Amino acid sequence: MMSQWFPSRTLTLYLARMFVGRIFSVLAMLVLVLQMLDLLGESGKILAYHGNGERDVWLYVLLRCPQLVQQFLPYSVLLAALFTFFPLNQNSETIAMRAAGLSAHQILAPLLAAAVAIAGVSFAFNELVVTKTSGRLKDWQAVQYGPVPPDTGMRGNVYMTDGRNILHADTVTGDPAAPTMRGVTWYARDPLGTITAQVTSPRAQWVKTGWRLESPVLFDVRTTSQRAVPVMIVGGGIHPREIEISNVDADRLNIIDLARAIDMLHANGRRTAELEGKWWHKISKPMSAVLMPLLAGLAAFGLARSGQLLLRAVAGMAMGFAYFVVDNTALAIGNFGGYPPLIAAWGPFLLFLLIGETVLIRTEE
Secondary structure, three states: OHHHHOOOHHHHHHHHHHHHHHHHHHHHHHHHHHHHHHHHHHHHHHHHOOOOOHHHHHHHHHHHHHHHHHHHHHHHHHHHHHHHHHHHHHOOHHHHHHHOOOOHHHHHHHHHHHHHHHHHHHHHHHHHHHHHHHHHHHHHHHOOOOOOOOOOOOEEEEEEEEOOEEEEEEEEEOOOOOOEEEEEEEEEEOOOOOEEEEEEEEEEEEEOOEEEEEOOEEEEOOOOEEEEOOOEEEOOOOOHHHHHOOOOOOOOOOHHHHHHHHHHHHHOOOOOHHHHHHHHHHHHHHHHHHHHHHHHHHHHOOOHHHOOHHHHHHHHHHHHHHHHHHHHHHHHHHHOOOOOHHHHHHHHHHHHHHHHHHHHHHHHO
16 A cells, blocks of 8 residues: 555655755754844844843843744745755656656655654644743843743733723732732723723722722713722623733643633633634644645656756745745734634645645646
8 A cells, every 4th residue: 555655665765864854954054044143133132131141142042943943944844845856856866766657646755754744743842842932032032131030920011801891900910819900990981982981090909799999080081070989899790810811822832721721712702713823823834844845846847958947946936935925924814803713724735735736737647
């Protein structure tokens, strides 16, 4: 059965080894160049903080490199496929394989199998390494590359909605089951969305029926008057658990934790389309590596003497980069609700899979 899909064992190992070697070579080159360019802009900010030195620059490199690997691994697979196919065609090795009775799909099979393995490694690397380093780097950048304070559970600049009304707090601290808000503002709005009243309070405490505002001051928009009012309770529909899920960062969470956060948001009636799209994209992005040999396959076939080999290689590269453009565009449209999350994440993959197969079959099979 395997012989129907793959060439001989020797040829399979030869093609796969050549392809994988070029992937890591291209990836190392891209990461090295891009990391150096990135340091030109960030090293000044790192060293601008008093007390930072060479050790902190290397720490930045350690935290930034996994992000670059995640971002540019699919590009590396595309370029490696082109760098594999171009010399094979130019040296007439592809012609020899076709003359031996191998189909175009059999020639591509070892590279596709290697790409599936690379996709699996990429997915595990993203979930186990990139999510952790991305969180640490964002925390460090948030304090301008200074000392990162320990996690106290404090959240800042929190906005919550209760129907048409809005509750804002400068900070939220304390026990997650009964947190305390400071610098609180309550915006009461009419059915048209116009603010009718604003209540400010230095402190708000969660009670069973809502948020108890201490020393509230009411500003009536209609009369433009301001006055102190007795202690009042607002936001009965805003439970403290919503604060825990109000600022979900998909880049910090692995696929399991992100799924739990999406379920919590959905149970509380929050919009989750953007996070669902990113959840699916955590799978579809590594899988894009499987597409690259197929899209770059144009460079593998056709007679080198025809003068179209370079044109085929450029066309394969153009198809690969077009996929990344369409993928990012679809994800952005999905974030705004233009596409369902599943289509936003997987639509470009399926589209270019069909395009690659169609071009390969029409030209070579």
